[in-house]
Amino acid sequence: GDSVTQMEGPVTLSEEAFLTINCTYTATGYPSLFWYVQYPGEGLQLLLKATKADDKGSNKGFEATYRKETTSFHLEKGSVQVSDSAVYFCALSGGTGFQKLVFGTGTRLLVSP
Amino acid sequence: DAGITQSPRYKITETGRQVTLMCHQTWSHSYMFWYRQDLGHGLRLIYYSAAADITDKGEVPDGYVVSRSKTENFPLTLESATRSQTSVYFCASTTSGRAYEQFFGPGTRLTVL
Numbered sequence: 001g002d003s004v005t006q007m008e009g010p011v012t013l014s015e016e017a018f019l020t021i022n023c024t025y026t027a028t029g030y031p032s033l034f035w036y037v038q039y040p041g042e043g044l045q046l047l048l049k050a051t052k053a054d055d056k057g058s059n060k061g062f063e064a065t066y067r068k069e070t071t072s073f074h075l076e077k078g079s080v081q082v083s084d085s086a087v088y089f090c091a092l093s094g095g096t097g098f099q100k101l102v103f104g105t106g107t108r109l110l111v112s113p
Numbered sequence: 114d115a116g117i118t119q120s121p122r123y124k125i126t127e128t129g130r131q132v133t134l135m136c137h138q139t140w141s142h143s144y145m146f147w148y149r150q151d152l153g154h155g156l157r158l159i160y161y162s163a164a165a166d167i168t169d170k171g172e173v174p175d176g177y178v179v180s181r182s183k184t185e186n187f188p189l190t191l192e193s194a195t196r197s198q199t200s201v202y203f204c205a206s207t208t209s210g211r212a213y214e215q216f217f218g219p220g221t222r223l224t225v226l
Contacts, residue, residue: 004155034214043117043203043217044156089155100171101215105155 002027004090006104013080013111021075021107023064023090031094033057033066033073034101038087047075047088085111116140119204119218127226132191134221136204144207145187146171146215147179149200156203162187194225 007022025031032051036044048057053068062077073090090104117138126132136145143164148156148171158171160179168179176198178190187206191198201222205215 041219043205043219044215045217046214049214100158100161101156103155103157105153 002031002092002094002102004092004102004104006088006090006107008107009087010108010110013109015082015111015113016079017111019075019077019080019084019109021088021090021109023073023075023104025071025073025090025092027071027092027094029094030068031092033064034091034093035062035064035073035075036089036091036103038089038106040086044089080109080111082111082113085109117204117206117216117218119202119221121221122219123222125224125226126194128195130194132194132223134189134191134202134204134223136187136189136218138185138187138204138206138216138218140206140208140216141184142206142208142216143184144209145181146205146207147177147187147189148203148205149173149198150203150220151200159189159202191223194223196225199223199225 003026005024034049035047037047038044048059050057050066056065064075087106087108089106091101120135146161147159157173162168162181165184201220203220204218207215
């Protein structure tokens with residue numbers, strides 16, 4: 001079945017450092033790919049998405065490119081802030097008919113001043 | 114208030130008791146979901162519903178019961194709680210079967226003693 005693999009956390013960075021969180025997927029067909037973010041004490045919210053190969057999703061300075069050849073959707077940000085501290089989930093939806101989301105295990109990001 | 118709400122936010126119960134977690138959304142979204150979030154597993158789908166009176170199992174449905182008599186409500190019942198059901202439970206909703214973006218509630222932290 002479909003699955004998503006994320007790098008283990010926590011990822012600990014200093015403010016203004018470059019961020020990469022790796023995500024790879026296994027799916028039949030052509031899934032849509034997502035990054036969700038969960039701030040402390042809150043539910044998940046969509047950060048960005050890409051619906052076809054080579055699409056780049058971007059939001060709030062975060063970017064991720066849908067790479068079909070490497071089945072990857074790595075999350076990047078050029079300069080992180082303390083307020084970016086959260087748990088980040090990579091997810092996919094695909095197949096035909098009703099499209100459920102399949103989540104990775106999440107990666108916690110801790111940014112220190 | 115507009116949006117998606119869950120109640121209670123925190124619940125402690127004992128093994129064998131029945132517990133119902135409530136979810137309410139004000140957007141008239143047709144699709145609603147229940148997930149559980151556990152360390153090392155990310156989010157796993159318990160049940161989902163495409164419309165009132167239409168529900169279906171997700172990845173981990175055993176021990177849970179759902180109903181959806183009204184579009185805006187989607188309660189989740191643990192008929193006889195077990196310690197393995199200690200988790201954080203999230204409800205989500207979306208407008209269509211194409212799960213591009215799901216909107217999540219704030220979660221219910223359930224502890225089964």
